[in-house]
Amino acid sequence: MGTTQLESVQEPKYWHLKTVLNDALDSEFEVGEILPNERDLAARFGVARATLRQALEQLELEGRLQRRRGVGTTVAPPRIGVAVGPSANTWPGAGRDAWTTIGCAEAVAPAAVAALLGTAADEAVHTVRRERTVQGQPVATELLYVPPASVPGLPGLLTPAEHAPAVLRELHTLELESEDRAVELGSARAEDAKLLDRLPGAPVLVVTTRYVSGGRVAAASVATYRADTCRLTFGDSGALEVTHHEPESRQAS
Amino acid sequence: MGTTQLESVQEPKYWHLKTVLNDALDSEFEVGEILPNERDLAARFGVARATLRQALEQLELEGRLQRRRGVGTTVAPPRIGVAVGPSANTWPGAGRDAWTTIGCAEAVAPAAVAALLGTAADEAVHTVRRERTVQGQPVATELLYVPPASVPGLPGLLTPAEHAPAVLRELHTLELESEDRAVELGSARAEDAKLLDRLPGAPVLVVTTRYVSGGRVAAASVATYRADTCRLTFGDSGALEVTHHEPESRQAS
DNA sequence: GAGTGGTCTAGACCACGCT
DNA sequence: GCGTGGTCTAGACCACTCA
Numbered sequence: 001m002g003t004t005q006l007e008s009v010q011e012p013k014y015w016h017l018k019t020v021l022n023d024a025l026d027s028e029f030e031v032g033e034i035l036p037n038e039r040d041l042a043a044r045f046g047v048a049r050a051t052l053r054q055a056l057e058q059l060e061l062e063g064r065l066q067r068r069r070g071v072g073t074t075v076a077p078p079r080i081g082v083a084v085g086p087s088a089n090t091w092p093g094a095g096r097d098a099w100t101t102i103g104c105a106e107a108v109a110p111a112a113v114a115a116l117l118g119t120a121a122d123e124a125v126h127t128v129r130r131e132r133t134v135q136g137q138p139v140a141t142e143l144l145y146v147p148p149a150s151v152p153g154l155p156g157l158l159t160p161a162e163h164a165p166a167v168l169r170e171l172h173t174l175e176l177e178s179e180d181r182a183v184e185l186g187s188a189r190a191e192d193a194k195l196l197d198r199l200p201g202a203p204v205l206v207v208t209t210r211y212v213s214g215g216r217v218a219a220a221s222v223a224t225y226r227a228d229t230c231r232l233t234f235g236d237s238g239a240l241e242v243t244h245h246e247p248e249s250r251q252a253s
Numbered sequence: 254m255g256t257t258q259l260e261s262v263q264e265p266k267y268w269h270l271k272t273v274l275n276d277a278l279d280s281e282f283e284v285g286e287i288l289p290n291e292r293d294l295a296a297r298f299g300v301a302r303a304t305l306r307q308a309l310e311q312l313e314l315e316g317r318l319q320r321r322r323g324v325g326t327t328v329a330p331p332r333i334g335v336a337v338g339p340s341a342n343t344w345p346g347a348g349r350d351a352w353t354t355i356g357c358a359e360a361v362a363p364a365a366v367a368a369l370l371g372t373a374a375d376e377a378v379h380t381v382r383r384e385r386t387v388q389g390q391p392v393a394t395e396l397l398y399v400p401p402a403s404v405p406g407l408p409g410l411l412t413p414a415e416h417a418p419a420v421l422r423e424l425h426t427l428e429l430e431s432e433d434r435a436v437e438l439g440s441a442r443a444e445d446a447k448l449l450d451r452l453p454g455a456p457v458l459v460v461t462t463r464y465v466s467g468g469r470v471a472a473a474s475v476a477t478y479r480a481d482t483c484r485l486t487f488g489d490s491g492a493l494e495v496t497h498h499e500p501e502s503r504q505a506s
Numbered sequence: 507g508a509g510t511g512g513t514c515t516a517g518a519c520c521a522c523g524c525t
Numbered sequence: 526g527c528g529t530g531g532t533c534t535a536g537a538c539c540a541c542t543c544a
Contacts, residue, residue, distance in 0.1 A: 263540090290528075290529060290530080291529080291530065292529095306530090306531090309530095320529095320530065320531095321529080321530075322529065322530045322531060323528080323529050323530070324528095324529065324530080325528090325529060325530075326529090326530080452531080
């Protein structure tokens with residue numbers, strides 16, 4: 001056999017494949033177009049399906065592809081820029097904030113959240129589940145945790161339908177001093193995955209927010225954004241920039 | 254065979270494995286401790302190595318494990334909170350900003366960056382490579398792009414060693430109006446991966462920042478943070494909170 | 507029911523870090 | 526040189542969507 005492939009030395013096949021596919025996506029496919037199925041693609045490139053899948057997985061992680069069981073693999077549109085952390089500090093649910101409330105329960109928060117709130121680990125807190133959709137597609141789900149101490153004026157008897165609005169209303173009577181946020185990578189738990197229309201384990205960006213009022217942490221939220229379709233934008237101004245993905249950039253030593 | 258496993262129906266093995274391992278990590282292992290190797294673990298759980306690896310990959314993605322070729326799999330410490338976007342707007346390299354400059358070159362920026370800067374696609378810009386380490390470990394690399402128009406006072410003849418400091422110094426003479434930032438998931442390119450001490454393709458959080466001065470975008474940067482070890486914190490106040498990972502949280506319908 | 511992606515197996519070999 | 530994780534193969538079956 002001749003050594004025809006000088007360039008491919010020491011580079012994993014799936015990595016090379018990924019590059020090739022990435023370029024092909026730019027030049028030969030339209031957004032939304034469906035690709036040949038995995039078995040055909042693997043055969044075409046002369047690799048095992050598992051190897052091809054490794055390349056596809058990476059491209060999906062980077063938001064270039066979208067795969068759906070029973071349907072196929074399609075070219076993904078550019079990521080959606082979703083604003084996180086508006087210019088003015090506002091309480092969740094105040095004004096027009098792009099979230100829709102799904103429900104509310106009173107439950108013991110996970111230990112991590114209790115630490116964030118500074119409450120006892122076994123104390124029940126109001127837990128509001130919300131969802132955020134952009135262009136008709138779900139991009140995030142959130143759990144907002146409000147300790148009873150933050151909403152002392154809350155009426156005692158509430159129907160499930162009244163619960164969430166009442167908690168938010170009470171919250172808005174407080175003065176919001178500041179918010180801090182953290183962003184980290186996570187994988188979708190079963191429940192979040194269902195709301196986000198993904199499989200469990202899908203990569204998500206977890207945004208943890210502490211709402212501070214009167215020197216105390218008055219509420220905290222854990223929001224889960226689809227990492228494949230979203231770009232989180234901070235900063236005040238118009239955030240809807242173009243996105244894309246560069247193969248490899250020139251270097252600065 | 255008796256149907257001993259009622260709970261495991263319809264749940265992928267790797268998902269169940271992940272849960273089991275996650276719990277074991279909490280109860281039976283110390284941070285930094287090395288796990289049995291993959292072949293042993295797979296045998297112990299009665300699954301193929303590929304299946305075990307699928308579970309390990311997820312746990313690594315979530316920052317619970319750290320795997321190193323030739324060494325082994327260790328229990329990862331909690332993610333490091335790294336501050337992004339300080340309270341006061343500051344130029345890169347001003348004051349004490351946790352970054353160290355590696356080098357600088359004049360090169361054509363990738364198309365995406367040119368769009369961000371509003372420069373021509375084929376215009377050369379100053380490209381400063383920087384690195385950020387926390388507790389001795391590299392957590393991020395950055396490319397800072399500065400169009401020549403933003404630093405008109407830059408001397409003509411510069412040695413490589415003088416280049417980066419000179420660009421930053423010139424930049425600091427401008428007044429910074431605002432910054433916007435975006436965060437998205439990406440995978441490390443070969444070059445970034447090397448600086449971050451990871452394999453190419455490792456998950457990273459890509460932070461894109463636009464620095465606005467005089468109504469124009471005076472500079473832009475693309476910073477690449479290790480997604481496995483970092484938690485990006487925004488907001489002004491003390492950000493070094495505890496992190497951990499909850500199995501599954503109670504629900505709010 | 508046909509076709510898709512998702513899971514799983516039981517092997518093999520390779521690249522790397524140590525010692 | 527040995528042990529580790531990383532890559533790759535050639536199969537199989539399952540879960541899902543859609544006509």
